[in-house]
Amino acid sequence: MKKSAYSALVLTLALIALPNVAMAATKTLDNLQAGFNGESNAHARYLAFAEKADQESYGEVASLFRAAAKAEEVHAANHAVVIKKMGGTPQAKIETPVVNSTKENLEAALKGESYERDTMYPEFLRQARDEGNRDAVQTFNLAKMAESEHAKLYSEAVNNLAKLKGSRAKDYFVCTVCGNTTSKLDFSKCPACFTSKEKFEKVS
Amino acid sequence: MLQFSAIPSWDALHPLIIHFPIALLLIAPIFIVVGAVLTPAKGRSYLIAAMVLLLVGTASIFVAVETGEAAGKLAERTPGVARVLETHESLAERTQAVFSVLSVIFLALLTVPWLLKASDTRLTTTILPLAFLVLYSAGALLLVNTAHNGGRLVHEFGVRAMVTSAPSDANAALPMETPDRD
Numbered sequence: 001m002k003k004s005a006y007s008a009l010v011l012t013l014a015l016i017a018l019p020n021v022a023m024a025a026t027k028t029l030d031n032l033q034a035g036f037n038g039e040s041n042a043h044a045r046y047l048a049f050a051e052k053a054d055q056e057s058y059g060e061v062a063s064l065f066r067a068a069a070k071a072e073e074v075h076a077a078n079h080a081v082v083i084k085k086m087g088g089t090p091q092a093k094i095e096t097p098v099v100n101s102t103k104e105n106l107e108a109a110l111k112g113e114s115y116e117r118d119t120m121y122p123e124f125l126r127q128a129r130d131e132g133n134r135d136a137v138q139t140f141n142l143a144k145m146a147e148s149e150h151a152k153l154y155s156e157a158v159n160n161l162a163k164l165k166g167s168r169a170k171d172y173f174v175c176t177v178c179g180n181t182t183s184k185l186d187f188s189k190c191p192a193c194f195t196s197k198e199k200f201e202k203v204s
Numbered sequence: 205m206l207q208f209s210a211i212p213s214w215d216a217l218h219p220l221i222i223h224f225p226i227a228l229l230l231i232a233p234i235f236i237v238v239g240a241v242l243t244p245a246k247g248r249s250y251l252i253a254a255m256v257l258l259l260v261g262t263a264s265i266f267v268a269v270e271t272g273e274a275a276g277k278l279a280e281r282t283p284g285v286a287r288v289l290e291t292h293e294s295l296a297e298r299t300q301a302v303f304s305v306l307s308v309i310f311l312a313l314l315t316v317p318w319l320l321k322a323s324d325t326r327l328t329t330t331i332l333p334l335a336f337l338v339l340y341s342a343g344a345l346l347l348v349n350t351a352h353n354g355g356r357l358v359h360e361f362g363v364r365a366m367v368t369s370a371p372s373d374a375n376a377a378l379p380m381e382t383p384d385r386d
Contacts, residue, residue, distance in 0.1 A: 125280065134213060134366050138277050145281055178277075191290055192281075194273040 028136045031124040032083045033091060035143065038120070039076035040092035042112065043069045048097040049105040056102045060167035061157050067172035067203040068109070068150050071179035075143040078178070082135045106158045113151040117144060142178035145192040149181050173200040215274035216367045222268050226351050228261030229303065233340055240333045244324035251333060255314055262303040269296050272354075275365045285361045292353035299350050302343040310336060 050065035080090035099105065121144035128136035157164065174181050178193035185197050212220070232254045239250030276289060313336060317328045357363040 129366070132366070134215065134278060137366060141278060141280060148281075189293070191286065193277050194293065 028124075028128050028131050028133050029083065029086050029088050031127055032079050032086070032136060032139075033088065035120075035124060035140065036076050036079040036083060036090045037092045038116070039072045039079060039143070041095055041097075043072040043076060044094050045097040046072065046109065048099050049102070049109065052099050052105060053102045057166050058102050058161070058164050060164050060170040061102055061106065061161070063170045063172055063204045064153055064157055065105075065109070067174050067181050068153075070174045070201065070203050071146050071150065071181045074174070074176060074179035075139070075146065078139040078142065082139050085135060086133075103158070103161055106154055106161065110151060110154040110158060113147045113154060116147040117151055121147065142180075142193055146175075146179040146181060153181065153183075169204040171202055171204045173197075174203055175199065176201050212367065214271055215278060216365050218268065218271040218275040219365050219367070221264060221271050222351070222354060224264035225261045225268055225299075225303075225347065228257045228264065229347055230344060232257035232261060233337055233344065236333050236337055236340070240330045240337075244326065244329040247329045248324055251314055251329065255310055258303075258307050258310055262300075262307045265296070265300045265303055269300055272296060278366050279357075279363045282361070285357065285363055288353055288356050288361065289363075292350060292357060295346060295350040295353060299343065299346040302346055306336075306340060306343050309339070 046065045046069035050062040050069065053059075053062035053065055076090075076092070083090045098108075100108070121140050124140045125137060125144065128140055170183065172181055172183055173185050175190045175193060175195055176199050177195040178190060180190050180192045182200075185200060188197055189195065190197065190200070235250045235254035235257060239247035239254060241247070242250065272293070276293065279285065279289065281289070313328070313332055317324065322328070
């Protein structure tokens with residue numbers, strides 16, 4: 001009698017606990033998939049924006065979009081590694097980018113990066129930390145840091161757009177490990193992921 | 205029943221490892237002073253002990269730097285955190301380089317006379333070790349400064365290593381955003 005009561009208690013606790021654990025694991029996997037989808041679309045969108053910026057003679061802005069596109073590609077790849085490690089298959093639904101004027105494209109890009117920096121990745125990070133998923137924390141954190149830099153660079157470009165008309169392509173450097181994007185390699189290691197600056201890829 | 209915790213991941217080792225260089229490398233000069241004050245015959249064993257502390261301490265700096273970089277990738281950055289983390293990382297690298305050089309110098313100081321089969325004299329067991337301590341003080345200052353910046357990250361900015369991989373309520377108790385003290 002005592003044994004069966006104990007078994008019933010264990011079974012009840014397991015029934016309560018298991019769905020919560022399963023739900024938690026699914027949540028970060030869902031977040032990774034959302035991140036992978038978002039980054040993959042951002043990559044395609046920024047390349048389209050770069051083409052438009054070139055057409056409108058904003059060479060420097062086109063370079064910035066190409067650099068950011070490269071960074072988003074790195075983030076997508078990093079998310080994909082974690083998704084696979086968790087037993088999932090990375091899936092992205094690439095939508096046809098909506099391309100407007102370069103000014104509008106910059107504003108849209110700034111809005112997107114700000115959302116990722118302030119809302120999306122902080123929430124993903126909180127969830128991943130709650131689940132103790134350090135791989136997910138790392139990939140979300142590195143992406144968040146790079147998105148912050150992108151937001152700064154886009155903001156500067158929006159504020160100086162008039163001056164950038166007729167500008168030539170500019171060199172940007174993208175960390176091939178974390179996607180950190182900068183116009184100056186004034187450090188020996190990536191400030192975000194500590195990768196040697198030799199591993200930065202020049203994009204212009 | 206005795207229960208053992210899971211082996212920590214590489215990045216989670218940082219809070220544990222950092223205490224080794226701090227303790228070993230700040231104790232080593234005490235042994236050098238004792239070795240230098242005693243007679244050459246009696247002092248030699250203290251100098252050898254100092255060398256062991258120096259070598260193990262320096263090796264632990266390498267591990268501390270590597271685990272620190274791994275832990276740094278998990279640390280959420282505010283402008284304040286980013287600035288202190290950058291300083292901490294840069295100082296750690298310099299500390300690593302300085303103690304590597306100090307280790308080579310001290311190793312040479314103790315082994316060259318032995319290789320030359322020269323007997324211990326006041327020059328080799330007192331004067332040179334004390335001169336070495338002057339150089340050592342630069343390394344010790346760097347070490348303390350590095351540790352201080354690491355301490356600021358934890359105690360001033362609330363940056364924590366992810367010590368466990370298991371789902372835990374502990375994380376819920378942490379601040380979601382590390383406070384920015386700018």
